[in-house]
Amino acid sequence: MDWLEQELKQALDRKEPSPDFAERVRRRTRGDGFRTALWPQRWLAAAAAVIVLAGVGLGYREYQGQVARQQVMLAFRIAGAKVNHIQTQVKERMR
Amino acid sequence: MIGLVSTPQVGLDFDALMRQHQSMVFSLAYHFLHDREVAEEVAQEVFLSLHRNLKNIQSPAHAGFWLRKVTVQRAIDEGRRRARRPQVALEDVAEPAAHHAQEDPMLRDKLRRLIATLAEGPRAVMILRYQEDLDPAEIAEILGMPVATVKSHLQRSLALLREKLARRSMGEM
Numbered sequence: 001m002d003w004l005e006q007e008l009k010q011a012l013d014r015k016e017p018s019p020d021f022a023e024r025v026r027r028r029t030r031g032d033g034f035r036t037a038l039w040p041q042r043w044l045a046a047a048a049a050v051i052v053l054a055g056v057g058l059g060y061r062e063y064q065g066q067v068a069r070q071q072v073m074l075a076f077r078i079a080g081a082k083v084n085h086i087q088t089q090v091k092e093r094m095r
Numbered sequence: 096m097i098g099l100v101s102t103p104q105v106g107l108d109f110d111a112l113m114r115q116h117q118s119m120v121f122s123l124a125y126h127f128l129h130d131r132e133v134a135e136e137v138a139q140e141v142f143l144s145l146h147r148n149l150k151n152i153q154s155p156a157h158a159g160f161w162l163r164k165v166t167v168q169r170a171i172d173e174g175r176r177r178a179r180r181p182q183v184a185l186e187d188v189a190e191p192a193a194h195h196a197q198e199d200p201m202l203r204d205k206l207r208r209l210i211a212t213l214a215e216g217p218r219a220v221m222i223l224r225y226q227e228d229l230d231p232a233e234i235a236e237i238l239g240m241p242v243a244t245v246k247s248h249l250q251r252s253l254a255l256l257r258e259k260l261a262r263r264s265m266g267e268m
Binding site: 005 | 121202
């Protein structure tokens with residue numbers, strides 16, 4: 001190893017991080033653990049939200065179906081009334 | 096292979112690993128990024144990653160290898176992400192002030208600056224070689240590159256440094 005390589009070893013020697021480095025990492029690992037511990041709760045909350053949204057969606061579709069059914073029934077009733085009226089008139093004229 | 100894979104060791108102490116390796120991890124990041132604050136951030140991320148992956152670490156030697164590898168990769172990623180210092184060819188960098196180390200207290204700082212301007216691959220090789228005192232085979236394993244490439248990076252980088260220093264000392268005559 002020549003003088004330049006010796007100099008490079010000195011230039012690139014190890015340095016110490018700031019004195020509170022380890023403590024900051026430890027704090028973050030505790031936060032990390034806390035976040036990890038929250039994962040099941042987050043999954044449950046997300047699953048519950050999906051179920052609620054799906055339920056609301058299904059309920060809304062059912063409501064729309066009922067409204068449509070009522071409209072169809074109303075249309076049938078109106079049409080039936082018209083047909084009855086026409087039949088009555090036809091019978092009267094045929095007499 | 097450096098004999099890293101062994102029977103899994105139960106109960107590796109994270110705090111002990113951090114105490115043992117924090118200067119190595121920080122220095123790799125610092126010499127690579129040339130920014131103390133950013134290097135500390137990278138080093139913290141590396142140890143958080145170690146904490147999350149501790150169950151996969153099989154021995155203290157494996158931890159050392161893993162930390163070197165992850166630190167270099169994180170430092171490369173951080174350097175790319177920040178891109179705060181444009182890559183400058185070694186030939187274009189201002190020349191070191193003197194030939195003889197003993198006569199120039201600034202030489203080591205100049206050398207660090209020169210190293211920091213190398214491209215990612217040669218820079219990582221030089222830092223692992225002269226900070227960590229690793230041989231080319233070990234460096235090749237950490238960086239996932241052929242040994243011949245490692246040797247080539249070393250030779251070329253050293254030659255460029257010598258050329259800069261020689262030109263400088265001729266200019267002083």
